[in-house]
Amino acid sequence: MLRIIFIVIGVIAFIQSAPPFESEIRAFERADSLTPPPARPILFVGSSSIRFWSSLTADFPDKPVLNRGFGGSQLSDVIRYADRIIVRYQPKQIVLYAGENDIATGKQTGHQTYERFVTLFRYVRKRLPGVPFVYIAIKPSPSRWHYAAEIGKANRLIEQFLRQQRRVQFVDIRPVMLQPNGRPIGSLFRADSLHMNASGYRLWAQAIRPVLR
Template sequence: MFVFRILFFVVFTLPVLAQDLPRFESEIRAFEAADKTTRPPRRPILFTGSSSIRLWDNLASYFPGKKLLNRGFGGSELSDVIRYADRIIIPYKPKQIVLYAGENDIATGKVSGQQTYERFVTLFRYVRKRLPGVPFVFISIKPSPSRRQYRAQVDEANRLIKQFLAGQSKTNFVDIGPVMRQPNGQTIGALFKSDSLHMNEKGYVLWARELRPVLR
């Protein structure tokens, strides 16, 4: 009977517990486990945010001579980065923070450009309070072809975030929109994978070129 109870717990209870984990919790735990195996660099330039950061393969090769740490996760929204800031940003005491997030917030169809901006401000102020003076870089929300219906909201969020950061110390707003669009305003499709959402190497080459001048 005792053995049966143990088997019942393993078979039925553990899957339920796994399903009850907060969104992206398993990825965050994987980062924490990796840190115990391999010590992260001291005072890195920390990249975080959504899948556009997570999928940036060989990130360090784009920025020779820089100590980098990639903590992009899932298809995260700004609200997710806020939730996990104490675990994926603050503990590393980064030399500089580079963030790409906000696109997935808007793509839910339930979050406006204004609300996306407000989420960003919440995150920025939270991090600034705990890491005073750490330089902060925001990569503008990109013009993904598959999400062209949200362009007005994306433009609003970018405009408001850029305006906000202009009034803050040690910040940069890296506007990658112009280099990702043709002269007629249409997004350059060749920068994206077949899903017209995630970038290929050509897209990341452009991002790196725009980021290099602001990395410390």
């Protein structure tokens, strides 16, 4: 009985001391040990908009896609786990969606979010030189419309930065997600007005398909 108590205490201590999303990253590693991922995959990584893309394989049936999105993550989290969720897969191409949660904390400006992106990009480019990199613009979520100005700033700065890089793509999904009046199309989102439904992902697939290798 005493041994069980010590084990429970140890588990609780680990959970409390572990960095954010450690359990999600370990789940990826367990999944890889049970079912090896594709060799040199097209790696989709980032926050919940990637995580909830359940039709990813069906949307790109001729591509070796691998989903490593973890919901709620910020660019800082992707940076923290870059070696374990990006570099280790030696991908043939990287597709990233992240940054929306950074701004939605209310603590990160568009410029600070851009700086986090640059840190991640430079780290990955150093570890995986020459690997094509795709960034999906931060989407116009109805529930986060009050952050539109900072989101727009982050998108502009990231797009400008990527124009100076090689083997990169900035996929601007915003035009197909906005009404003529410039407001988000609500029917592309789930009831929470944040996460996309199947209609939203169909538009994403159409926009991203042309840039996949």
